[in-house]
Amino acid sequence: MRATIAACRGLASTAMAGVLLLGQSTVSLGQSDVPGLFDIPLGIDASIGYLYDDNVTRAPSGPDKLSDQFYSLNASKTFAFPVTDFTRLSLEAFGGGELAVKHSNLGNVFGGIQAAFQYRGSTEFDAPTFSLFARGLGEHFGSDLRSGYRLTAGVSARQPITETLGVFGALARTWRNANNSVFDTHENSALASVDWTIAPYGTLTFTGEYRRGTLVSTGQKTLTIIDIAQAFVNDDVFTSPQMIDYRFEAKSWLTTLDYNLPINATSALDLSWRWVQTTSTEKASFPGGGALKYFDNQFNVVLLVRF
């Protein structure tokens, strides 16, 4: 069992989340011959988590860079439907919510469905698994501006290397349609991960991802922000001082180091650290003006249980 659901945080783009979910699903397929894993009566994965985010505003260093902590509850259930000897359709329903400690209107509930059409050419150990996937997510924040839908579609592949080592890759595109058009974003992402299982101590996963598209940051108006922004709106969470949410074109590098520690047959503890670097593709229009760049760190602890 792997930590996946925590990645669905609303402020984080869901491209990675979707892909990780898919990666998880694929990993599960790869491990589906583990006896008894799907014999649990409900077959529902649930988690309770804690996350510290040192930059919930996605702001460059300075007074606009604000941190927060989140408590999360999540659940999901996956249904697998064999199609042929080598393919199957996987449907997953998931939902959850977050409570924000400092900025309560960042709290949210969400729910969605993911579908994946998966292909594995043989049952040989080293046979790769390919997948076409799509994912829909509705989310409702305390912030009216942020509530809306997200859709993700893409392809992925998982390749076992050894008994303990596997690699995973995915390409995806995500669209976000929010109540406020500033939060209407889109991005493309490419992801690769390596997982290394050290029985019985768990699994260590390293993920690297590159994204390019539009995203939203929050901060007080500055010349650089106004120069690079496509659109902005007064935020309804960070109002003292009044900040704006601004959409801009950017590229991001994300790395995640994840350690999944099995507790027993139906539960695990997952620890992860995600590091994000985002740089605007546009530069401020004044002489010597640079791009906007920010960093973000997220530390996540999740207890996963399968019922």
Added chain:
Amino acid sequence: MNLGRLFVAATLAAAAACLLTACGGGSKAVVTTPQTLPVASATGSDRFLLFPNPQQESQAPALKPIDSMEYAKAYYKAIDLNDEKNTLEKWKTANGFGMGGNEVTVVFGDRRDLGYGRRMTARRNPLTGDIAFIVENYQVDPGGVYGFSALSIEAAVRQDTRWRILINAIEYSPATPGGVAFAKFFNFNPVTGAREFQVDLDGRGKKFMPGPCLTCHGGRGDGLIPDGFGNLLFPVVHNSLSQAPGDTQAHLAPLEVDRFEFSPLPGYTRPELEEKLKTMNLFILCSYPRPAGTRLGVPAGFCERRPDNGSEWQGSAAAELLIEAYGGDAPRDMFKDTFVPAGWKGDNQSLYDEVVAPSCRACHILRGTAGNAQIDFTTLDSFQSYAIFPGDYSPNGKTAGFDDRIKTHVIDRGDMPLAKFVFDNFWSSGGPERLAQFLDAQQFTVRDASKAVLQPGRPVANPGPDRLISRGPVQLSAVATKFEDTFVWTLVTRPAGPEPILTNANSAQPVFNASVDGIYTLRLVASKGSVQSAPAILTLKVEGAPTGKKIAFDDVRPILENATCGPSCHNASRGPPAPPVFFVAANGGVRGDREVFYAEVRSRINFTDIVASPLLRKPSGRHHNGGLIANFDDTQVPGDPVRSSYDLFVNWIVAGAPLDPPP
């Protein structure tokens, strides 16, 4: 496990609810793009940076208003005959920018007047003493309310040309080498550098040059004059020292540093810029004429201020402001604005501090002449001279020298304060209440039933000037009424006999038809929606049968040329203090340039508010160095012999002030 299942069920239920509620139907929060212009329409109709007298177009001869392309072309022709400065680069080259000399640059936020971030560079030619200022203006507040933003200062510091909305330039130089320097105003396209005929200084739309600049730099808004060949020329202000067309008697404005905002960025903080600002202010002071006996105000050897000519703007109030701000003859490096003119110290100093200094001073301090300086508001008495309650005609006539200009401009018409940003700041400050207290004391009605200060935008009825008319149909006019939708005229008093007929009594221009001589009074109430104006009374003196004669310039001209007005005062050879317009030639004889004479006289008529016309105000004793002229006493009822000339002038103006009798 049951607890766990309950948790899962609750989570999935919440998620399902989320799916149903996520489509909230769209946020009402306003989305802004960087291309969205600041909002500048919050205070209704555009009446900012316009002369109260806009100059009305005429056909014979063809004259044009100030806010017209013809006016702008005539101005640039006057100050740059051969188009040698029709681009920014040419202008900068002509003024020696980048060629050494004393050249300084500052950046500040203009948080009082126009709301820009301003990058200002000034240069003084060490050989000629010519001075040039170029100002890049930055405005960064997409979607915001037009006005000051700290981002605009940052843009000015960083020269972020995306937000550079205007490039203005002022040059203090003579028309011809060796002549008398005067201030010339240019406006350049911020992208191409081409000289522009129009400028939008406040987000309210473009206006033609140079009006928006002259209005607050002390410039005159005189009408153009015909050259006899179908061209319109910029007039000469006859009491100017330069005698150059284009010398509108505008001036460089003091940089009131205490009212600026500065950037925190290194190199641009106020302490770092004080010395440069002081240099600029000394440049400005160098451009002011120096009346005899007044302080030089600049360090020895810095410049020589030329002596005034005894007639022109004296510069005293502006010079004193600068001199005092630097501690007298400039021994202090820091500008400190604690200046209160001696004439304002005392009980009414708060009126100066709360109203005059923040809302009037910047423009008024640059106005006036040697013979008529009250308009610079540098004393309480001068300010008060524009707030003398009229009273009514009975029993001994209205108050001598009555004058309601402050109430009219600020409370009724809303064309003062002149700049939108200043206007908005004034009405959001304690200034209106303080001004109302002053006007209350002057007996003006400036409050509504709840004692709140009346604000412009409500309907204000104006039935035009009281008149002497003949029996028979006469068209009345309420075109000077403001902010109205509808009109209601009613007859209030009349002499015995048949009742006069009032046709189209609910229009702006009804026809009044009396068959009996005597004094009639009519009441005009204007409305805007359900809001009614205070009633305004029009007094008409009906006297005699119509003669059929159509009034024209030659009917009023003899009054201008008579001994009182012409040879003794408005004489081209008059010594100081000379008026800015003359009615007779230097030898006291008739002017031979009839159309030009007419245009200059017509220029002194305000068709939008006839009683505000200098042609009526001056001879009736308002801020006129010649005082009250015989037969212009408008404190008396129309038809009274002591106001016969006033009545004649009014009727000529009401008839459109034609040069020749209409066919």
